[in-house]
Amino acid sequence: xxxxxxxxxxxxxxxxxNCDGIFFADESEVNGLSVDMVLNALNEGEEVSFSNEYYxxxxxxxxxxxxxxxxxxxxYHYYIYTKDNEYIINTISNEYKxxxxxxxxxxxxxxxxxxxxxxxCPSCGNYSINVExxxx
Numbered sequence: 001x002x003x004x005x006x007x008x009x010x011x012x013x014x015x016x017x018n019c020d021g022i023f024f025a026d027e028s029e030v031n032g033l034s035v036d037m038v039l040n041a042l043n044e045g046e047e048v049s050f051s052n053e054y055y056x057x058x059x060x061x062x063x064x065x066x067x068x069x070x071x072x073x074x075x076y077h078y079y080i081y082t083k084d085n086e087y088i089i090n091t092i093s094n095e096y097k098x099x100x101x102x103x104x105x106x107x108x109x110x111x112x113x114x115x116x117x118x119x120x121c122p123s124c125g126n127y128s129i130n131v132e133x134x135x136x
Contacts, residue, residue, distance in 0.1 A: 030085060
């Protein structure tokens with residue numbers, strides 16, 4: 001599974017091989033979440049649009065230009081919902097189109113939410129997936 005997108009006339013291909021990993025902000029991991037699942041969600045999403053974000057850390061490729069004490073990355077984020085720490089659904093999937101967090105929560109199908117950020121180095125194309133628990 002891979003995901004392709006173009007930004008500023010440059011094509012990026014996200015695969016299992018150029019992913020630095022899935023990183024969880026808290027100690028609790030989401031069971032059932034994988035790189036392939038994230039790539040599949042990006043492919044399924046209709047309005048996936050990466051934008052510029054700036055971070056203090058430089059990519060290991062060492063090719064980024066420093067901009068005001070930070071480095072530019074391309075980033076996209078979406079939400080996933082879980083039940084008992086198990087992945088259930090994401091907000092860019094086709095099956096989510098006709099529902100909402102409140103509906104699923106009210107039916108007892110989900111009990112928690114996380115933001116998934118896909119952060120790509122614009123120089124080398126390596127990326128990471130960061131997952132952080134959040135309130136919707």
